[in-house]
Amino acid sequence: MSLSVGDVAPEFSLPDQDRQVVSLAELRGRPVLVVFYPFAFSGICTGELCQLRDELATYTDAGVTVVAISTDPVFSLKAFKAQEGLEFPLLSDFWPHGATAQAYGVFNDKAGMAVRGTFLVDAEGRVAFAEVNQPGDAREQSGWKDAVAKIAA
Known part of the structure; x- marks a missing residue:
């Protein structure tokens, strides 16, 4: 079961594309948009992340940090x-495989991947928006x- 608005967002510490660890705890104090997606280079995921790239100022201008997570x-x-x-x-939830996606309730066990879960975590670490x-x-x-x-606002 995925998270709901008002839930405490599960902590995570995951390596990014450069193997630098990014943790939700380190981002505390500002909102974070956490975007789970199935796979890099897949059609729908590429389209979604490129739209996010093109509209990134919408989030950063509002003081929101954006991170995207997959099991790649x-x-x-x-x-x-x-x-x-x-x-x-881009954060890797590769090992333990899908552990963060599982904590957020967006891991597809049969396919071994995250589904499209989006969570806006407020500055205090609570889920302010959730969509799967x-x-x-x-x-x-x-x-x-x-x-x-x-x-x-």
Whole structure:
């Protein structure tokens, strides 16, 4: 079962595409948009993350840190980030495989991947927005923007 608004967001410490560890605890004090996606280089995921890249100022101008998490290894994430010009950290939930996605309730055990879960964590570490889409179901990002506008107000 995925998280709901008001829940305490589970902590995580994951390596980014450069093998630098990023933890939710270190980001405390400002809102964080946590975007789980199935796989780097897949069609829908690439489209979603490129839209996020193109509209990144919507989030950063509101003081929101953006991180994207998949079960891909760091080496794939490094190549994906470079190819697509992504300007936010891509975090690897590769090992233990999908542990963070499991904690957020967005891990597909049968496929071994995260589903499309999006969580806006407020500055105190509580979920302010939660949305889960299944594989093949692209996300509409307007809900994220509305949640960011509310939290920034």
